[in-house]
Amino acid sequence: MRTDRPRAPAGLGASGRGLWRAVQSEFELDEPESTILREACRTADSLDALQAQLDNDGVMSESSQGARVHPALVELRQQRVTLARLFAALAMPSDGLDDTERHRQRRAPRGVYGITGAVS
Secondary structure (H helix, E strand, O other): OOOOOOOOOOOOOHHHHHHHHHHHHHHHOOOOHHHHHHHHHHHHHHHHHHHHHHHHHHHHHEEEEEEOOOHHHHHHHHHHHHHHHHHHHHHHOOOOOHHHHHHHHHHHHOOOOOOOOOOO
């Protein structure tokens, strides 16, 4: 566990700060990784705001065309996909590994999508 972790970026909400602290306490990130983490934290906060909007308004909204799915629900889905991609880009390791294995797994290059079972 790191004790000299960098401070969370200004403007983060509760979820973003919590995510920042959790990752920074376990891993030493370089500048590009810190940038990805910062955006993941902002995305986590956006998810909270969108969910609060849906909790307040409900998942359906009225429009000139009648009842429609609330636009915040559509954006919430997109932000969830974005957060998953940001996590994949950080390549955080699975639990249950020793420190050497965690470091090796995290440093392994990993794209957003993997191709498995391809037949040539």
